[in-house]
Amino acid sequence: MHDGNPIASFGHRALMVEPSDEELWARATEGDEQSFGLLYRRHAHTLYNFCFRRTADWAFAEDLTSIVFLEAWRQRGRVQVDARGLLPWLYGVATNLLRRRVRQRLRRDAAFARVLPTEKADDFSEDVAARLDDEQRMREILGLMERLPLVDQEVLVLFAWQGLTYEETAVALGIPVGTVRSRLSRARYRLRELTTSSGHEQGDDPSGHTAEPKGGST
């Protein structure tokens, strides 16, 4: 812990000027565990929901969120966090894990197993029914999305659902901004076709933003 580190007052964040992701990541790579913990707390919610939207499984999304942070830490030598923050890069890690069918490896990889609780998650007793409905709904949406090429799905989810900018999406996927735009355009066109042919046309853009997305993604 660094002397005078603002996150020593974690829990009173409203009174503090919070350190940027860039600062926290730099401290974490120097061994400051509280900085790493704060990054987790800052981004876990967003990643959790992103992972759910890619998997339609709340329990797996929980596991995957942990694995994304573990992978981020494992690959720390490659990470260059800039003013855009850590999140686009974390999205990239999550996307790569999903491409590699990480579900099959969760309990087989010793390091993965160490960061996953050994007991089964409870059933979120207060909202279990709502979560089951979420999963059913999300499976239906993903069923439609799967008719797009995987690379188009990835762009669409980050841009339309997660609210990343073109530039952030490009960083997350490691592709040029122009490629993001062309994939998005292709995905929109294809989705419009699909929703029209399935009788669900509603007259608006089926793929998300109609205006420039919000600048931040957190």
Added chain:
Amino acid sequence: MNDLLTPPPEREMPRDRLLLRQELLMKEFVRTRDRADEPAPAPTGRFIRSRRAVALVLVPAAFLAAGAAYALTRPSASQTVEAVVCELQPTPGSGGVVTGASGQDPTEVCREQWANGNVIAGSTEVPPLVACAAAEGHVILVFPSEDTALCERLGLPPVPEGYRHAAGQFAAMREDLFQRFGSDTRCVREDEAVQIARQVLDAHGYRDWKIEVGGGFDHPCASYAFDSVNKTLTMVGDRRPEGS
């Protein structure tokens, strides 16, 4: 986003789970931080590949279901054997080390892994080992146990007859693929990659395998993943290997 494609609203991860997971992550952070003089591990951690990190061996999901009972049929010698898993505990899916099967005696493979401290970091003690088959013979699980009846108790068949031949044949095909796609000096794009993969599969007698093209071909270098259960080789695009 229209209603058809509007995802459900965001939800919070239950607070107790969030804290528990943070705690587990922090333990791993501290554990690896304190070994900071070691290079950062490969993204797949203890998934040890027989060659450079190119081929992703997909161990069939069925084998991950801990406690699942497997058919006690003895696999034929012609089956592919992808991986040897050195389990951490006498339970399927307990974690440990995964290596590509080479035709070497699986207990010897895992003996080396234990002795090198790859199964339990910091420990080189080698326990008694018992090998069983799983996932219809595509995977060999090696458990730390003295129990010679362990396979039967777990509902797993013994290592199949002809295992070493099958594993050796599969390893030769895998090696051939590695030579075609694993080189640091050349990247192969999608169309050519599929053509080459077909030639390799056919040459090694895997004519009934199919090839699927996965995502990622915006990256310039073809990589591949095996799925023995479905007899499928999936070609995916990958980034240019580091250092090339």
